Amino acid sequence: MFAQITERKSLRPKHLFIYITLALCVAASLYFVYHNHGWYDRPIAEVISTKIVESTEMEDMNGNKDTLYSQQIVAALKNGAQEGETITLTNEYSSSGATDQEYHPGNELFVSIDSSSTGKTELTGSIEDVKRDTYMMIIGWVFILLLLVVGKKQGLFSLITLGVNAIILSFALDIYLNSADISLLVVCSIGVILFTGISLLLVNGFNEKTYAAVVATLIGTFMTLLIAYVVVGFTSGNGLRYEEMQFLTRPYEMVFMAGILVGCLGAVMDVAITLSSSIFGLYEKNPAISIRALRKSGFEIGQDIMGTMTNILFFVYISGAIPMLILFFKNASPLGFTLSMNLSLEMARALTGGIGIVLAIPIAIYTSIFFVNRKKARP
Amino acid sequence: MTVQLYLAAILFILMITIGGKKGARSFVALFLNFGVLLFTIILMNDPNLNPIILTLIACTLISCISLFFISEINIKTVTAFLSTIITTGLLLFFILMLTDQAMIQGFSEEETEEIGALSLFVGVDFVKIGASMIIMSTLGAIIDLSISISSPMREIAYHNPAISQKDLFSSGLSIGRDILGTSTNTLFFAFFGGYMGLLIWFKDLSYTIGEIVNSKVFSSEMIFIGSAGIGVALAIPVTSWITAYYLVKRRSESRDSGGR
Numbered sequence: 001m002f003a004q005i006t007e008r009k010s011l012r013p014k015h016l017f018i019y020i021t022l023a024l025c026v027a028a029s030l031y032f033v034y035h036n037h038g039w040y041d042r043p044i045a046e047v048i049s050t051k052i053v054e055s056t057e058m059e060d061m062n063g064n065k066d067t068l069y070s071q072q073i074v075a076a077l078k079n080g081a082q083e084g085e086t087i088t089l090t091n092e093y094s095s096s097g098a099t100d101q102e103y104h105p106g107n108e109l110f111v112s113i114d115s116s117s118t119g120k121t122e123l124t125g126s127i128e129d130v131k132r133d134t135y136m137m138i139i140g141w142v143f144i145l146l147l148l149v150v151g152k153k154q155g156l157f158s159l160i161t162l163g164v165n166a167i168i169l170s171f172a173l174d175i176y177l178n179s180a181d182i183s184l185l186v187v188c189s190i191g192v193i194l195f196t197g198i199s200l201l202l203v204n205g206f207n208e209k210t211y212a213a214v215v216a217t218l219i220g221t222f223m224t225l226l227i228a229y230v231v232v233g234f235t236s237g238n239g240l241r242y243e244e245m246q247f248l249t250r251p252y253e254m255v256f257m258a259g260i261l262v263g264c265l266g267a268v269m270d271v272a273i274t275l276s277s278s279i280f281g282l283y284e285k286n287p288a289i290s291i292r293a294l295r296k297s298g299f300e301i302g303q304d305i306m307g308t309m310t311n312i313l314f315f316v317y318i319s320g321a322i323p324m325l326i327l328f329f330k331n332a333s334p335l336g337f338t339l340s341m342n343l344s345l346e347m348a349r350a351l352t353g354g355i356g357i358v359l360a361i362p363i364a365i366y367t368s369i370f371f372v373n374r375k376k377a378r379p
Numbered sequence: 380m381t382v383q384l385y386l387a388a389i390l391f392i393l394m395i396t397i398g399g400k401k402g403a404r405s406f407v408a409l410f411l412n413f414g415v416l417l418f419t420i421i422l423m424n425d426p427n428l429n430p431i432i433l434t435l436i437a438c439t440l441i442s443c444i445s446l447f448f449i450s451e452i453n454i455k456t457v458t459a460f461l462s463t464i465i466t467t468g469l470l471l472f473f474i475l476m477l478t479d480q481a482m483i484q485g486f487s488e489e490e491t492e493e494i495g496a497l498s499l500f501v502g503v504d505f506v507k508i509g510a511s512m513i514i515m516s517t518l519g520a521i522i523d524l525s526i527s528i529s530s531p532m533r534e535i536a537y538h539n540p541a542i543s544q545k546d547l548f549s550s551g552l553s554i555g556r557d558i559l560g561t562s563t564n565t566l567f568f569a570f571f572g573g574y575m576g577l578l579i580w581f582k583d584l585s586y587t588i589g590e591i592v593n594s595k596v597f598s599s600e601m602i603f604i605g606s607a608g609i610g611v612a613l614a615i616p617v618t619s620w621i622t623a624y625y626l627v628k629r630r631s632e633s634r635d636s637g638g639r
Contacts, residue, residue, distance in 0.1 A: 041589075060498040060500055060501070062501075064500065064502045065426075065502050066500035066501065094500045095502070095504070096499070096500060096501055096502050096504060096505055097484055097485055097504070097506060098484075098485035098499040098505050099499055101482045129593060129594070129595075130593070132594075132595075132598040133589075133592045133593055135477060135480060135481035135598065135602075136481075136592055136598055139477060142605070143605040143609055143612075146613065147612050150552070150555070150556070150615050150616060151556050151559045151560075154556040154557060154560055157560060158560035158564070161560065161564065162564070165564075165567065170578075173578055177579065177583065195568075199560075199564055203560050227389060228386075231382055231385045231386055231389070232382055235381065239382045239383050240381075240382050250583075256576075259572040259573060259575040260572065262568055262571055262575065263568060263571075263572020263573060266561075266564045266566065266568030267568075267569070269564060269568075270561040270565045273561055274561070299397070302398070303398045304450075304530070305523075306397070306402060307401070307404070307405030307408055307409075307445065308445055308449070308519070308523035308526055308527075311412065311519040312565060312566070312569070314412065315412075315515055315517075315518050315519035316519065316566065316569040316573070316607075318416060318515075319512050319516035320512065320516060320603075322423075322511070323485060324494075325420050326424055327486075327494060329420075329424050330424060330503065331497045331498055331501070344382075344383065348382055348383055348386060349572065351386035351387055351390055352386060353569070354394075354409070355386065355389055355390050355393060358390065358393040358397055358402075361397050362397060
């Protein structure tokens, strides 16, 4: 008990330092996003007052009732040559707000100033977009702080891996876009090897357990990609509606495949490290344990995690399509058409992810047993 | 046959071969959950129903299917179920506030070409639908995390009958910490895999950092990832506390009733 107290005391200055640094970072960055208007080239205006000048009830061709509003906004410019001057803007919005929204005093907007109105007493202009960087900063900090408070050291490690992975991903895409003859799939495959190595080694350290997980993740991920590739090739993509990716000027199928590869990676990695650390844990507790017993426990754990793990990917992918599904339904599209139009890619992604998770179970078990055997064989 | 049917068949065969009876049940659960989700989305079309309440009901049903149908009803699944619902509820209000403030509901400029022919004034509240979408996408991860914490906690309580509620709670936290990294990674890669096309598009059009950060599409994706992480991190103390509380309470009850 006493030892514990002294230990805690001796750690205090270091902890205090970390807390103060963190608090300063939070305060400084929040101050920055609330006062960074000068950094933007586009004019920014803060809404001072709003007035609804017109409201109309409407009904569209499918019988949906909505109300349209027209809002007169007076806002103050926060940057550029006209800083401090007020500007009058008009905003049209609907109560459903699918692509529009009501603005309130305090909201900050990117605007364009009508050139004809410069020099006159009253500026007019139109609204381009909302300034959202403040909210990005807030959610970013809530995420980081919560991960640190709950996760402590492991939380810090997962933040670092997330950051490193994001940088690698961005870098990989840059390489793909700047060179005409490298396939996206090749770039992402190299990326996958780096992600796996960095994420697992950084968190779990250099040991047999991690090597087993790395090997299992790579085999599992690439086997899943192969299955997806064969199925898509075999059916010549029947049932995949690439319309969703219409904005892309790149080959859809390749982008879709790369998405599958990256999308299932996290889940496969999760399964692989869970199984390898349980199998190594069992072996370390009882080095005399038989291979058969290890295999049996491995499959039992695998069966336990299989259901909820496949669910994760299912919900991530399908939920993203909810607004689009509702819009289609509301526009009287038939059920089958709506689903195949909006869910074809998501379903394919969720199913391949599931295949990856289930495949990873035996692969991780046998790889871990192979590494356990190798460890046993060493004197 | 379509790609999806082939993939579903492969998944089904794999789940049965590797998971046996439990695998078959996991597969059925997947489709039951999909049914609940679809039904909820159809109900959301009615402007008189509140999407937030629908989401909470759907989350309850989905957690029941994922926990009680795959594994049976026992103290592990019951505490996991309770903590899933509580975490989801807490998260829901935070997300609702944020989607409203950051105005990321509905569709972005980048998507307007696709929906150009559709009427956008459909009378449902897209702010609330946006919030339920974010919650639903995190739900799978919250359920997974809750059961991954409550299950080993029960083992610990079983092997150490004298353990205090506080010690049990802190062992729950430490189990949670070990899973935290891999769970956030799973979500991160899943989101980025899904948004790969969008990322390439951003880079192709060479958006500036200022444009990317403030765009609706990027902001909503960041809020997705952020709230998924927040949900997962929040689920750890909630599950540990509820499971510790229930395990200790049940132990003292059985002791009072004659120590069975």
